[in-house]
Amino acid sequence: MQHRVTIVGPDHHFLCSEDRSVLAAMIDCGRTSVAVGCRSGGCGVCRVEILDGHYRTGQMSSAQVSPAERLEGFALACQLFPAGALVLRAAPRRNVASDDAVCDPFERMRRQCAAMAGRAS
Template identity: 35%
Template sequence: MLQGLEQRRIAKEETHMADGSGLATVSIRIKGDARSVSCGTSEKLLTAIEREFLNPRQRPVRVGCRQGGCGACRIKVTEGQYATEKMSRDHVTEEEETQGFALACRVYPQTDLEIEPAFRGPVKDRSGQDT
């Protein structure tokens, strides 16, 4: 039985190879958009979105600093598994992170994902100024 499970896992991995390069890829569905994005499991989600949507006006996710500090690429992952790098807590609180919120520039998809944009505008600092 274990051998059969292992074979199915291997077969699934083989179907997710990117153009013969040997890198595992997953599919990213964007809620409300018929298009999907292919993304390597070792590639940042935002990088894949930028590659697939060359016209910035057509991108379903905003692009900002690309380093997890501005919050422009805030998303909510509604399906799938992923890993993240450190993100600014000004833009994604620990509680929000447990609910699936993340910054696309810090997300590495591990399985097929469904995401929705979740940009919430400028964050106010303690003095009430936009940051």
């Protein structure tokens, strides 16, 4: 069954089936309302706040969405599956200062090289 997903801010909406993640459905229809990272629930780049609706979630890193935040309606869009119409908004990810939170492997490598160059001088 398909459900309407609305992302407030840019006010984008699209349909998403119950067995597809919100992030995958968003990408499929060409929307860019939520940032895309690892797509496996670890980096927190696609963090959203669910404002209304019914859903289920897959496994998410508790470093990116704590159990308390899950109860408050936060999730990662790559692990968010609609069970009815959803209304969301993009939310800032946690731990953005940590190199471990950088999902882009090239950016992570650039930071590591810069850190090593700084230690060598």
